Amino acid sequence: MKFKPTLIGALLLSVTSLQAQTDDGIIRLSEFAYPVKRENLNIPAVNGYQVLKCDFHMHTVFTDGHVWPNVRVQEAWREGLDAISYTEHMEYNPHSADVKVDHNRSHDLAVELAKENNIVLIKGTEVTRQTPPGHFNALFIEDANVLVSDNDSKMDQEAIDKAYAQKAFIFWNHPGWKATAIPGSYEWIDFVEKMYQEKKLHGIEVVNGLGFHKKALDWALDRNLTIIGNTDIHNLIAHDYNIGQQGVHRTMTLLMAKDRSAAGIREALEAGRTVAWSSHYLFGKEENVRNLVNASISVSPSYYEKSNPKTKVTTKYYEIKNNSDLYFELQLKSGNGTKKIILYPESTQILTAESGQFQLTYEIVSTYIRSDKHLQFDINLK
Amino acid sequence: MKFKPTLIGALLLSVTSLQAQTDDGIIRLSEFAYPVKRENLNIPAVNGYQVLKCDFHMHTVFTDGHVWPNVRVQEAWREGLDAISYTEHMEYNPHSADVKVDHNRSHDLAVELAKENNIVLIKGTEVTRQTPPGHFNALFIEDANVLVSDNDSKMDQEAIDKAYAQKAFIFWNHPGWKATAIPGSYEWIDFVEKMYQEKKLHGIEVVNGLGFHKKALDWALDRNLTIIGNTDIHNLIAHDYNIGQQGVHRTMTLLMAKDRSAAGIREALEAGRTVAWSSHYLFGKEENVRNLVNASISVSPSYYEKSNPKTKVTTKYYEIKNNSDLYFELQLKSGNGTKKIILYPESTQILTAESGQFQLTYEIVSTYIRSDKHLQFDINLK
């Protein structure tokens, strides 16, 4: 049997009231079902752009993932995502004894459900080649099956070229993922340089799951490639992330887009208006991270001040508020004020500063605008 | 990429310490990964039997479920189950355009993983016929494929007979599940009576997911059939249950077994030593429910007493302790004592009683020993 899914989680019934519910001889013991809901993942608009939450890298049973395609839509809906992309491996099909190989199939099976759930579906694939160079994701393709090559020796190049011919947005996945297994594989090799020169490489997956690829971030920054963060989920999101606990979300790419559509997503990707978000951390170009921070954090005018009679120092009080579901950790760099501030999602802290100052400068140590650099954040005191 | 699953959830890293971790240029942002663990689902032994936690009804992508078979083992391991059974539909194969039909396949694919995870795997199938009679699960079969019949008009009977020939343990699933859609379908029909007479029906699934089938409970009690509770999960357990929140568990059959093995499970099923557990509720034969309650709840000797100078009444104090992960709700029926007691999992309450009494009688309203009857629970005061 398969019950029609309903919102039974919300019906809190007492034992007593149970008795009254039955007219078909079946009692629904619903009080501990899961609260089925789409979370509003709140991030304020950034300079007129809405912030879309996207995951452009995931797998299903059609290659080496563990779920039917519908689950990925279900997960995206629950966790407040706007857009996802199925990116099945092109050359790796471990389920082929049981599941017919068709590189478009997981996408096609999810189209209707994605529409019903208002999730933007971007057709994609993962070009899975020898490492190095490793894997590339191609988004906005038309047909994944035609990218497969028969010619082993040339297949890396051919797959990229065919994806490019389909006007794909192409990014390099998790550079260095076999860094320890294959020495020398975490380098900017000729193959990639050639792609870059020919404008066939548009972005780099700087965060994959919970792994932050440091060199990859710097490569993207130095070449003005778009910075991407994805789950590359094979298993269940609910088993790999502690979803719903203490503001934990899956890894994603935050996209500052003109509108919530495939076209809006493409435009933002090409313009590089992205920040990768994983665990507590944000990764991106300084300007993008700064814009996101400015949209999320606000500091009130001073609401109180008091003097210490001994030291003659006057302390002023401010509220520093995180208006988003993001997390920020600030450490003071200059000025006399609160040394360390944790801004949990949707919460506020008290900031104090010595009177007479006009600015405090913090480093937001939960951001990376280069592999060795956090965002500097100036607070103007009023 | 697919990271090798590791216990990274436990590594709590600060931003500062992050810097020191890298030797391969990749930082694991692990502090918010899910704590991967097998929960000890504590239920004390009952009269020398260990209490096994079993789910004998579930689906995968091989029929109409949403997950690859490995996920069911993963879920069972996390949630503390001892035994599971894949019970794919025999005549309903909505994924057949993509997934090759083989009724044994989900079981076979999980065998190795189940061994590695120490989960007992019972080979099963779901005989999915017209309603009524509806569906039956056959456990301990050898080959699900041979149960399929070509003869449409006789297939109900043939499938049951073939399962019986394989020495299956057979139970009727969720009787009445189409009670409103098909009037008259929630009855003890001739087909079932014949099975029962011929000893081909051994149990009834009284709880399916979060649905408690009232008439089914009484049928099982009146005919001494084994009482079963299963999830019949198609989706993810993590999406259909609020796992990990406030003592919520998936629906299951608690089995009082001589040992933790397929043979031990069969013996307990045949002996009818089962209680179905769903949400906060327990369902079973009075004796089984009582034994489980007695093993779980203990009451201390009185540790304090005091007199009310006005009323001259002396009140005695006791601790009532729930030593299990079950949940109990008690309402006083006779005696002068605490009127209502909630025993949350692994917790204790204070019980008070007027001095001079030897017994308080409660009804455990979170148990059903008949569709209209709760267990009566006597507390002897010391």
Added chain:
Amino acid sequence: MKFKPTLIGALLLSVTSLQAQTDDGIIRLSEFAYPVKRENLNIPAVNGYQVLKCDFHMHTVFTDGHVWPNVRVQEAWREGLDAISYTEHMEYNPHSADVKVDHNRSHDLAVELAKENNIVLIKGTEVTRQTPPGHFNALFIEDANVLVSDNDSKMDQEAIDKAYAQKAFIFWNHPGWKATAIPGSYEWIDFVEKMYQEKKLHGIEVVNGLGFHKKALDWALDRNLTIIGNTDIHNLIAHDYNIGQQGVHRTMTLLMAKDRSAAGIREALEAGRTVAWSSHYLFGKEENVRNLVNASISVSPSYYEKSNPKTKVTTKYYEIKNNSDLYFELQLKSGNGTKKIILYPESTQILTAESGQFQLTYEIVSTYIRSDKHLQFDINLK
């Protein structure tokens, strides 16, 4: 020793990193400290008014409460409140053997801390008389001590008159709280009628803690008195409410105010722009509840539609979004659409409706605009 409170909860340290942290020979094992933060309790502005969260009824050790006054500010700060009022009993001082009686003292001790935490402190007291009439709270008083009367027989009247002379805003607390103990005590008695006639009664506490006083709601509505909800907390908020779990908040009065100040609060109280919030429920004048709902819930234009080839029915899809931290439960009254909708805090559901309709009408069963009436909520479909 008393550690200076710091935000150590946010520093997630691994065992390994611990070693590096010490320079004073003391290691802070901080990873499991509580995340100290002020929650942003999000409720959108209502027609240009900001929604202030207030609790005008609470006790400390200075009468029969269990905490020093500072704890009430701490609680208010954490839980996102804007304003509180200490309302110690005037005639009930069970701690007087240990604590010097001074009815202004808890307020006075908290003034500085409230300023530092940006909490608006309204000076108040609880006039604790025989029941009936029972208790009244007087807010915006200047001096609680002078309200105490020596004349036993007249003290009810005198205390009210003196509070009125101090220009207090006076409301009747929890009418009927001894309804079962003192028959006839849950009535609109002459004493209260006289207060009402003389304009000395301005509001009624319709919700006290988790108790909803039904008749009191109707009295307030019929006489245009301000509707109030308070915790009347004596114990710890953290012990009496499941704070932080599943959107649980303490009971409070939501006030639609021109600004966040004592004056703004007084104006809103006098204008009656309040809604009481307790558990999942809202209580108030229809107009106020409706305004709050309209500010909190939004419905998108249809984003998808599909036809059922069998039934020829076309279904349109909408998103219904809860932009607040409130909780709503909707039941369909007219139109063909989703029958039941749970809007958890900050979350979204899918709403479906048969094509061709322009409106669905729901009852928001988690609101009370009279003791026997929920708010009707019309959704115009686009």
Added chain:
Amino acid sequence: MKFKPTLIGALLLSVTSLQAQTDDGIIRLSEFAYPVKRENLNIPAVNGYQVLKCDFHMHTVFTDGHVWPNVRVQEAWREGLDAISYTEHMEYNPHSADVKVDHNRSHDLAVELAKENNIVLIKGTEVTRQTPPGHFNALFIEDANVLVSDNDSKMDQEAIDKAYAQKAFIFWNHPGWKATAIPGSYEWIDFVEKMYQEKKLHGIEVVNGLGFHKKALDWALDRNLTIIGNTDIHNLIAHDYNIGQQGVHRTMTLLMAKDRSAAGIREALEAGRTVAWSSHYLFGKEENVRNLVNASISVSPSYYEKSNPKTKVTTKYYEIKNNSDLYFELQLKSGNGTKKIILYPESTQILTAESGQFQLTYEIVSTYIRSDKHLQFDINLK
């Protein structure tokens, strides 16, 4: 008003069922009240000793704490503690303008409530002197008031001597707590040496709140003094610890006692059978920590093995189970097996080892048996 506290948290009522509940015109909106319960803090018996959970250091409004004495019993009951001790400062009384100074009073006010809640109350006090030496707790005293000295220059010595005369068990609190403020104050000074020589010093508080005092641990080990861990709570436990989240508990002393009584506690303290528990960490004498670990962790016989056809290596599978509410983190030191194991409270992990080995040696890095040394834990494989 003050509702009589009841177990209303457990009554889960739907909106619909609410209507039926009223007979007094007041509806209890109870579904989100806190689940009031005493947690079973499970730690298995250790070599026939029961493990008592104790906190011997806490404050109330009677000195510089923030709560009335009853709250400390309430907290202890909820959090599964067996014994507590009020240890008000003797010379520091910041509330004296409002609260009458009486060093025995908080204890005396809690006696009855502690009896009702079955909490063992040990009479204590905190001798609060200049730092160094700083503070000492004296337990099992008869009268705290007589310890106060008028003679300023000798008061350190006199207070200790008077406590000793009352047969107190005396321990040094948080040595080094002003280590940075008062250079040289984190030393084993003459005053302490003299106490030690005269047998007037019996233990050291090695963990205070979330602070682990490294040198203090080594001092206790070298001199065979009893190792203690306390909260030294002034504020609310619920505000300073993330109680109920992910197995978080308050800091405490685990005591291996012959029975659950004041005498049993004293005997175990004097025998030094204690382990301090704070956050995820255990601190104690090697023998005590080892006994606790052995009682908590069990390893199953191998339940499965498999060979890798390529490497010819056979891997054996074991279950490693944490039978307690403690937390353990293991790192492999020798042998070929699982490198890192996190044992969350009441959970199990899979341990694998190369066939042919008889032993794996781990370090339990979440234990400290010296400031720079973890417990070594040998697993014998079967």
